[in-house]
Amino acid sequence: MKKKHAKLISIFMCFVLVLFAFGCQSNTESAFKAGKYTGIGKGIHGDIKVEVEVDDTKILSVKVLEHSETPGVSDSAIAKVPQEIVDGQTVAVDIVSGATYTSNGIIEGTKAALTEAGGDMEKLSQKKEDTTERKTxxxxxxxxxxxxxxxxxxxxxxxxxxxxxxxxxxxxxxxxxxxxxxxxxxxxxxxxxxxxxxxxxxxxxxxxxxxxxxxxxxxxxxxxxxxxxxxxxxxxxxxxxxxxxxxxxxxxxxxxxxxxxxxxxxxxxxxxxxxxxxxxxxxxxxxxxxxxxxxxxxxxxxxxxxxxxxxxxxxxxxxxxxxxxxxxxxxxxxxxxxxxxxxxxxxxxxxxxxxxxxxxxxxxxxxxxxxxxxxxxxIQLLPMGDPETGSLSGNIEQGVEDRIFINLDGNRFVDEGARRDVMTKALLEQKDQTMWTILDSHSYPTGDEENHFGETANELVKAGRAFKADTLEELAEMIGVDADSLVKAVEGFNKGVDEGKDEFGRTLFKDKIDKGPYYAGKRVPTVHHTxxxxxxxxxxxxxxxxxxxxxxxxxxxxxxxxxxxxxxxxxxxxxxxxxxxxxxxxxxxxxx
CATH class of the missing domain: 3.50.50.60 (FAD/NAD(P)-binding domain)
Known part of the structure; x- marks a missing residue:
């Protein structure tokens, strides 16, 4: 009888060992398909291209290959976010304060690359527990x-x-x-x-x-x-x-x-x-x-x-x-x-x-x-917010004297050299609280000149944040406003340049808007200063x-x-x- 029990126990133990071995094999299955993968995320100024290298079980490296983010502002995110992803083996990492869009773009690109690598995104999106003991x-x-x-x-x-x-x-x-x-x-x-x-x-x-x-x-x-x-x-x-x-x-x-x-x-x-x-x-x-x-x-x-x-x-x-x-x-x-x-x-x-x-x-x-x-x-509002982020980046103007604002019907609606509260109040009364900034090649002779945020007109056009056309009529079609109204608005401004004032009481002028190509950038009200x-x-x-x-x-x-x-x-x-x-x-x- 004892021999029979011993035999049954031996069979049971073998069964357990088989199950254990099978379980271990399941737990050590490849987490990824080893290799290098690229993914694209959206930064504040355009696409961020990320390269992720993995072996069978872990993330080996995350590198930002290409981006158009602002130097000095985005640097900390580009250095910190990839390292934290590797250290924690998770994409649930903290964004770098002050570089939110860059951080999110890197994370988004990394997710895309890891998905292609066969990663379990549910597990990879779990935040690593902080076990650090606080001190005083x-x-x-x-x-x-x-x-x-x-x-x-x-x-x-x-x-x-x-x-x-x-x-x-x-x-x-x-x-x-x-x-x-x-x-x-x-x-x-x-x-x-x-x-x-x-x-x-x-x-x-x-x-x-x-x-x-x-x-x-x-x-x-x-x-x-x-x-x-x-x-x-x-x-x-x-x-x-x-x-x-x-x-x-x-x-x-x-x-x-x-x-x-x-x-x-x-x-x-x-x-x-x-x-x-x-x-x-x-x-x-x-x-x-x-x-x-x-x-x-x-x-x-x-x-x-x-x-x-x-x-x-x-x-x-x-x-x-x-x-x-x-x-x-x-x-x-x-x-x-x-x-x-x-x-x-x-x-x-x-x-x-x-x-x-x-x-x-x-x-x-x-x-x-x-x-x-x-x-x-x-509380100060500005009429110059980016439609997607509210930030001032993407603003195509170079100075007050050489640009005008038009509403979605193509008409001017305010003295563009006025106080900030005056301009914003006028914009809030326009359709969809949205306007276009219009200027010409006096501001951007080649298109490679930078605005006050380190962005060129050509870069903004390529990213879809500004529009460029050889004539005002073509520009009007691109931005969806009435061409006759836009031409009339520009003619009114140009008359003001000659006379030193116009119908809106504007007094700040320099060059006429008469030199193609012409540019337009969309702007909305945004909270700026308290x-x-x-x-x-x-x-x-x-x-x-x-x-x-x-x-x-x-x-x-x-x-x-x-x-x-x-x-x-x-x-x-x-x-x-x-x-x-x-x-x-x-x-x-x-x-x-």
Missing amino acids: EELTTDVVVIGAGGAGLAAATSANQNGAKVIVLEKMGKAGGNTAISGAAFNAVDTELQKEFGIEDSIDKHFQQTYEGGDKLADPELVEILVNNALPAIKWLESLGMEFEHKIFTVLGGMWPRAHDPEKVLGTGFIDTHMEYAEKSNGGVEVKINTNATELIKEGDRIVGVKAEGEDTDYVIKATKGVVIATGGFSQNKEMRDKYNKQWEDISNLMSTNHPGATGDGIIMAEKAGANLVGMEW MGGIQINTKAQAINAEGNVIPGLYAAGEVTGGIHGSNRLGGNALADINVFGKIAGESAAKGL
């Missing part, structure tokens, strides 16, 4: 700057130049903020350069246009600081190694030709200049990315530090001299937009030009610490509800209010962040 670290420095955009980095450089050690906290995956993706036009009265181009200007004119352009609702003392220190701020940047083109132009809603254009694409020149300074500072300026400031530390009535959350570390950072808030505005925070908006009928569904991190964090932190908020109801924020004085010190200085707290850039009133002139933001960023850093370093 206490640090002490002279100055803490919250935000590594243009204002924050200007403050950090300035504070260090004035003898302070600085820690900069940036919640996004890279430095740059809105500055990095901006058109980078920098308003400054520069009479010596302007005279070369036959332009008369003055500090008084810049003041009046800024103050009156904001309906006289700004603090005139802050406006005085802005316009008087704009050109010195450019000279300061040049002393740090930044380069500007030898030209002057009028940016959309700028009201006058006083905008300076950096040599580097977009606003990357500002960010690169300060980051290079930080790298050479021997630890004088330390920038911590992926580190989100959550709370200001207050002792009595003084701000003495910041609490923050890093990727795997919680920080308590004491600042012996001061804290500078430079976190930008709240254009990407729909709840805050709806809460404060009194200017527009409904902007809840509008896209924004801003980077994803513009969510008003610094304003909320400062208010909790007692800071007074001013001008929060004033004029309200933390109240500051001329030393960039934060002010409380009683009108008193909050010791140890400073602010600069779009996080502040009171500088632009109800409407910001185009080109004044870059002046603002650099002028007041520099002041905030100096004030904090000196403990004012």
Whole structure:
């Protein structure tokens, strides 16, 4: 009997071993067909071509082969996303903040390649569990700057130049903020350069246009600081190694030709200049990315530090001299937009030009610490948003003087050199709230010239983001507007060039639109700038509800209010962040 039981047990065990072997074989079947595969994803400027190499069981490499993304803005995504896919063996990786479209394009291209390789996309789309154990670290420095955009980095450089050690906290995956993706036009009265181009200007004119352009609702003392220190701020940047083109132009809603254009694409020149300074500072300026400031530390009535959350570390950072808030505005925070908006009928569904991190964090932190908020109801819209993304990229204009706007019927509808709020209000009243920007080869003699976002007209046409035709009639057919109306609109503009004004009250002219080929680009309203924020004085010190200085707290850039009133002139933001960023850093370093 025992022998019989032993025999049955042996048979059962053999059966189990067979099942186990079969199961092991199933688990070790090839996950992929080994080889190299390519896939295409959609970036912000066009297709991103990705090459993925796999063996039987895993992803070996992900490489971006071709793309048209913006250098300096997309670099971090192109470096980080492929590596994280390989490290995690999953396409469920985090996007790189500030490079959303590039990140998604790389992921989309990788998915296409892995699908061709026979991968199980359900398994490959599962997010890897984060098992990192968090730790707490206490640090002490002279100055803490919250935000590594243009204002924050200007403050950090300035504070260090004035003898302070600085820690900069940036919640996004890279430095740059809105500055990095901006058109980078920098308003400054520069009479010596302007005279070369036959332009008369003055500090008084810049003041009046800024103050009156904001309906006289700004603090005139802050406006005085802005316009008087704009050109010195450019000279300061040049002393740090930044380069500007030898030209002057009028940016959309700028009201006058006083905008300076950096040599580097977009606003990357500002960010690169300060980051290079930080790298050479021997630890004088330390920038911590992926580190989100959550709370200001207050002792009595003084701000003495910041609490923050890093990727795997919680920080308590004491600042012996001061804290500078430079976190930008709240254009990407729909709840805050709806809460404060009194200017527009409904902007809840509008896209924004801003980077994803513009969510008003610094304003909320400062208010909790007692800071007074001013001008929060004033939210700037632009008529120049990309129809798909809301961003300013793809905008074909080179300057205000040489282009017109037409609606979907082919008619002009506004002074194209007016205030930004005036132009956008007019666009909101048009069919589908959509317009076409029309210009000619005076702006693009060959088509290979770049706009203010590093894109050529030929590239935009190839990507389907702009249209090009030898005649206005052909252009009208391409974009679906009435040809007679378009021709009449252009004739009206050209008459205005001859006479110096036209039926819409326009006064900014240069060349006629009469030289083919002609170009058109579609644009829609988009949320661009929030004029309200933390109240500051001329030393960039934060002010409380009683009108008193909050010791140890400073602010600069779009996080502040009171500088632009109800409407910001185009080109004044870059002046603002650099002028007041520099002041905030100096004030904090000196403990004012």
